[in-house]
Amino acid sequence: MRSITLSQAVNEAIAEEMRRDETVFLIGEDVAEAGTPFKVTSGLVEEFGTDRVIDTPIAEPGFMGLAVGAAMTGARPVVDLMFGDFLYLVMDQLCNQAAKTHYMSGGKLKVPLVLRTNLGATRRSAAQHSQSLQALVAHIPGLKVAMPSSAYEAKGLMKTAIRDDNPVVIFEDKLMYQDKALVPEEEYLIPFGEANVLREGDDVTLVGTSSMRQVCEKAAEILASEGISAEVIDPRTIVPLDEDTLLASARKTSRVIVVDEGHQSYGVTAEIAARINEKAFYHLDAPVIRMGAMDVPVPFSPALEDLTVPTPDGVAENARKLMSGEMIHAA
Amino acid sequence: MAKTPKKNAEGYLRMYRQMVRIRTFEDNANQLYLDAKMPGLTHMYSGQEAVAVGICEALEVTDKITSTHRGHGHCVAKGAEFREMFCELLGKEEGYCRGKGGSMHIADQSNGNLGANAIVGGSMGIATGSALRAKLQRADDVTVCFFGDGATAQGLMYEVMNMAALWKLPVIYACENNGYSEYTRTEEIAAGSITARAEAFGIEAHPVDGQDVLAVNKLATDLVARARKGEGPFFIELMTYRYHGHHVGDINRTYYRSKEEEAEWKETRDPITLFGAWLTKEGIAAEDELSALRDAVKTEAKDAVAYALAAPYPDGSEVDMHVYAEAS
Numbered sequence: 001m002r003s004i005t006l007s008q009a010v011n012e013a014i015a016e017e018m019r020r021d022e023t024v025f026l027i028g029e030d031v032a033e034a035g036t037p038f039k040v041t042s043g044l045v046e047e048f049g050t051d052r053v054i055d056t057p058i059a060e061p062g063f064m065g066l067a068v069g070a071a072m073t074g075a076r077p078v079v080d081l082m083f084g085d086f087l088y089l090v091m092d093q094l095c096n097q098a099a100k101t102h103y104m105s106g107g108k109l110k111v112p113l114v115l116r117t118n119l120g121a122t123r124r125s126a127a128q129h130s131q132s133l134q135a136l137v138a139h140i141p142g143l144k145v146a147m148p149s150s151a152y153e154a155k156g157l158m159k160t161a162i163r164d165d166n167p168v169v170i171f172e173d174k175l176m177y178q179d180k181a182l183v184p185e186e187e188y189l190i191p192f193g194e195a196n197v198l199r200e201g202d203d204v205t206l207v208g209t210s211s212m213r214q215v216c217e218k219a220a221e222i223l224a225s226e227g228i229s230a231e232v233i234d235p236r237t238i239v240p241l242d243e244d245t246l247l248a249s250a251r252k253t254s255r256v257i258v259v260d261e262g263h264q265s266y267g268v269t270a271e272i273a274a275r276i277n278e279k280a281f282y283h284l285d286a287p288v289i290r291m292g293a294m295d296v297p298v299p300f301s302p303a304l305e306d307l308t309v310p311t312p313d314g315v316a317e318n319a320r321k322l323m324s325g326e327m328i329h330a331a
Numbered sequence: 332m333a334k335t336p337k338k339n340a341e342g343y344l345r346m347y348r349q350m351v352r353i354r355t356f357e358d359n360a361n362q363l364y365l366d367a368k369m370p371g372l373t374h375m376y377s378g379q380e381a382v383a384v385g386i387c388e389a390l391e392v393t394d395k396i397t398s399t400h401r402g403h404g405h406c407v408a409k410g411a412e413f414r415e416m417f418c419e420l421l422g423k424e425e426g427y428c429r430g431k432g433g434s435m436h437i438a439d440q441s442n443g444n445l446g447a448n449a450i451v452g453g454s455m456g457i458a459t460g461s462a463l464r465a466k467l468q469r470a471d472d473v474t475v476c477f478f479g480d481g482a483t484a485q486g487l488m489y490e491v492m493n494m495a496a497l498w499k500l501p502v503i504y505a506c507e508n509n510g511y512s513e514y515t516r517t518e519e520i521a522a523g524s525i526t527a528r529a530e531a532f533g534i535e536a537h538p539v540d541g542q543d544v545l546a547v548n549k550l551a552t553d554l555v556a557r558a559r560k561g562e563g564p565f566f567i568e569l570m571t572y573r574y575h576g577h578h579v580g581d582i583n584r585t586y587y588r589s590k591e592e593e594a595e596w597k598e599t600r601d602p603i604t605l606f607g608a609w610l611t612k613e614g615i616a617a618e619d620e621l622s623a624l625r626d627a628v629k630t631e632a633k634d635a636v637a638y639a640l641a642a643p644y645p646d647g648s649e650v651d652m653h654v655y656a657e658a659s
Binding site: 042057062063064067070075077112141142144237 | 351395399426427428430431432436440442445446450453454455456458459461462463464465467468473485486487490491493494497545619652653654655656657658
């Protein structure tokens with residue numbers, strides 16, 4: 001199997017689906033010749049032309065709205081939102097229009113579109129280009145939310161998203177675009193709502209979304225060297241959420257840490273922790289721990305920014321406290 | 332009334348009938364509200380009938396429209412049936428949206444109505460996106476985006492008009508200027524000229540008397556044909572008047588609009604009265620024929636209301652249906 005970058009994987013997924021289905025088109029700022037600032041869509045305009053790889057003015061609500069209307073009438077747009085922070089600009093079109101149209105029309109209208117955007121801090125881009133806003137959209141019924149954790153997931157989830165008949169938001173970690181992973185040459189899809197158990201363990205479950213999967217995997221290595229056996233799970237999609245896999249692991253290990261790069265308060269970690277608490281309470285030896293980004297706007301200075309996101313050492317430290325009972329006494 | 336190139340008695344009578352149907356639908360919807368038989372509120376289209384009918388009569392079934400919170404008129408004009416509409420207003424299972432949308436969200440896909448929209452200006456992207464799809468797929472349908480003068484204050488309008496003009500999309504922006512942005516006079520919310528805003532993007536813009544169904548229809552027929560040939564987009568500002576308040580509950584409104592002004596529009600500018608007088612003057616229909624037509628529509632509406640009142644609500648099990656589309 002060859003190894004390709006996350007950026008190449010996304011590019012391949014979009015290209016394959018555009019070849020397979022002529023109703024698929026790509027729209028956004030600088031997606032054609034420029035290939036986006038992260039060079040994810042480079043080369044697509046050469047193959048598919050400017051009819052299907054559409055550069056727009058800097059008008060996020062406008063092109064998001066166009067995508068909703070195109071999707072409602074028989075196309076499958078893939079919308080490129082240059083930074084996840086710009087979600088705030090498209091909220092009406094995404095949450096009031098795209099998410100609700102199928103329901104409000106009693107099932108008559110469908111909005112099969114993909115909004116691909118990104119998340120992730122520590123790129124020294126400050127508070128308006130560093131946010132991880134997946135919780136905002138995961139809160140809205142009618143939207144699906146995918147969070148690929150490697151090139152392999154990025155390709156398989158993107159292809160599934162494009163074929164889905166609902167609006168899907170995909171968050172790629174902007175720091176992972178050059179990270180390589182093994183990706184099959186042959187076609188594959190990754191179904192939504194199926195978590196991936198990356199590492200089996202008995203003592204503690206580490207749930208990590210997107211790049212927090214790698215944080216959890218590194219924490220598991222540290223813990224293994226200390227004799228603590230950690231299980232690592234990547235939910236892959238947070239809507240729908242594979243509750244069964246998470247609950248089975250929680251019941252087995254009896255200790256869970258949930259790690260996600262969105263703000264901790266009212267976040268993805270809170271939702272997953274609550275579900276485990278509600279449904280696996282009697283199997284737990286300790287409270288489920290949330291680890292999100294600090295509840296501060298993302299600061300610019302590296303000295304400050306690095307303090308705001310979960311790290312392998314931080315996850316390992318919390319795991320040790322869970323094992324020793326310190327967390328329970330703190331509660 | 333505007334001069335028309337040829338006499339098309341059948342078409343004229345259909346337009347008259349559709350205007351009467353809208354007025355009659357609204358009279359019944361208002362009564363359902365006053366009788367406390369309708370959940371929630373609704374926004375009356377009465378007074379603006381010539382806009383929806385003049386434009387929709389220029390469209391094919393395959394052409395698309397997007398509508399607004401004041402959307403019953405567009406819905407009727409694009410071909411919807413009273414029964415399904417009243418059922419939707421009452422939250423019944425047989426409504427166009429199985430009771431999940433209500434007055435502000437009626438969509439009738441079979442007739443190309445992509446839906447009313449309760450966010451002011453919210454459908455401008457959808458209409459323009461529908462036109463983008465038509466262009467990409469080389470379909471020949473045209474999309475009409477209905478919106479009010481109030482929506483011209485929304486930024487989305489300028490973003491999508493810019494793209495529609497850049498890409499020559501087959502969309503017609505139909506601004507119904509009824510003089511009021513909710514509870515505020517339009518002069519207080521709109522600086523400069525509304526048509527000049529479209530012209531700034533290089534979009535051909537036309538003002539038209541929105542109480543004159545023939546003038547509206549003539550203009551719309553011409554622009555739809557040109558949009559179909561790839562000459563779009565276009566912008567129309569239709570000067571019209573809203574007989575009721577912002578919504579059915581907006582009864583005491585003299586603080587923003589005088590009763591004398593309302594009476595004057597109703598007495599001298601009513602689109603149905605004006606068109607009826609033209610039809611009789613031109614010898615296309617006698618007044619007793621028009622009267623019989625109005626009575627038949629009243630009966631149709633009365634029967635549909637009775638049907639909807641007796642119709643069942645959706646089963647509770649439907650509450651979490653249609654959140655997500657199933658794989659097709």
